[in-house]
Amino acid sequence: MTTHEPDYRFTRPGALIAALPAVLGFVPVRSLVLVSLEHGEMGAVMRVDLSRAVDGDLSHLADLASASGADRAVAVIVDAEGAQCPMCNQDYRDLCDALTTALSTHDMELYAGHVVDRIEAGGRWHCVDGCGAFGTVEDPMASPLAAAAVLEGRRLYPRREDLQAVVDLADAERSAALVPVIDEYAEAREARWRADPDDCGRRDVEAVMAVSARVCEGAELDDAELAGLACALTDVAVRDTLYALAVGADAGRAETLWALLARTLPEPWRAEALVLLAFSAYARGDGPLAGLSLDAALRSDPEHRMAGMLDTALQSGMRPEQIRELAGTGYRLAKRLGVRLPPRRSFGRRAV
Structure with a gap:
């Protein structure tokens, strides 16, 4: 899945993470979200299940990111349990290393990697590479992208399954x-x-x-x-x-x-x-x-x-x-x- 929003520039991880539900249409959990940056602005956004990202080939994700014309990307790992586990951070580093390698084949740079426990106001995030940066997630419903989505008639769903139900056969x-x-x-x-x-x-x-x-x-x-x-x-x-x-x-x-x-x-x-x-x-x-x-x-x-x-x-x-x-x-x-x-x-x- 890709999405574009060239009108918004994010300089704070807490704001960028808070914008993801409005872009994706639902609140991601247990996910790897890759946000491409085009001249410092949010470009294509892609999400995969975290289990698939850890065990799978990330080349397709890198292919999609490069198709947008971006030269760098930010990885957001959403994991409620792992975010509280210091030992798990090595797994996140390995994932970001694999993503860095996949992106490099397209001359793209992994600009930053963040781990967040939950995407809601007050959620906690920290950097993957041990830089020491950390903070809280801003209110997703107060994000400029959320406001734009509501004004344009988009509904934001609490879970991906709720969005899936819009197209699933009912009876x-x-x-x-x-x-x-x-x-x-x-x-x-x-x-x-x-x-x-x-x-x-x-x-x-x-x-x-x-x-x-x-x-x-x-x-x-x-x-x-x-x-x-x-x-x-x-x-x-x-x-x-x-x-x-x-x-x-x-x-x-x-x-x-x-x-x-x-x-x-x-x-x-x-x-x-x-x-x-x-x-x-x-x-x-x-x-x-x-x-x-x-x-x-x-x-x-x-x-x-x-x-x-x-x-x-x-x-x-x-x-x-x-x-x-x-x-x-x-x-x-x-x-x-x-x-x-x-x-x-x-x-x-x-x-x-």
Whole structure:
């Protein structure tokens, strides 16, 4: 997972550590977090489970850090038990030595390494290399990045598992029961599509926008409605038009619907909802949700072209403003179909 926030410069470890939940979308525990620095500013941020970092190859982490164009990085090791164990510090030194070696292959420097027991106000951190530096973590909710995230509609989760639940299938039995309903609906839709593809596509896009508004008002969708939405997402013209909703005034409504469909639809229809959710999250700067959505989509369909392209972009640190340019295709398709989409909204600079 990578994220970017070029508008914030951190000179205090306690402030940098406090900013991590806002960047990652959740409070990391038992983790190695690598923060790349671009000209002294926070660049790409990556997290791996601490157990994997200790036992695994760190070259991929170094590859991701270097892709952002940074020349140095800071390692933050989050370990509640180990932070209180003086003997454990040698393990942290070994980990940072391995990370230094991996980064050096990309001409990057490990600028500093910190160990912290917990990322909350009053958490304790100290340096890994025995320099004697130590201190307390500032309040994560008072971080400038936390304020920016809240203003832009991002939710901060207490655990990674809570964020994961946004994209996980909620009810496998109901999902499986939808398969015959979708198949039956698909037959009827095929006949309408053959008669007039543009009219069929226009009706589907308008239906999606109407349903997204209802869902945001608390409406529950029946099986027939879910089947109709599933089939609409498999129409290339409809799906590519819907990507434009991510940059429109009603982007929040659309994203709520994509998340609902990702938790409800069976495969292979679920993959399309996951990719739409990923694109929407990426466009507004929510790299953590985009990354989890893409992971799930690629597990479902490893050959999905849009999922693969977005995953490559996210891993390489491509910024949201570049991704949002893809929505232009959706507006052009909407014009061809005769659909009026919500107007584009303005975006400030935000994290990925």
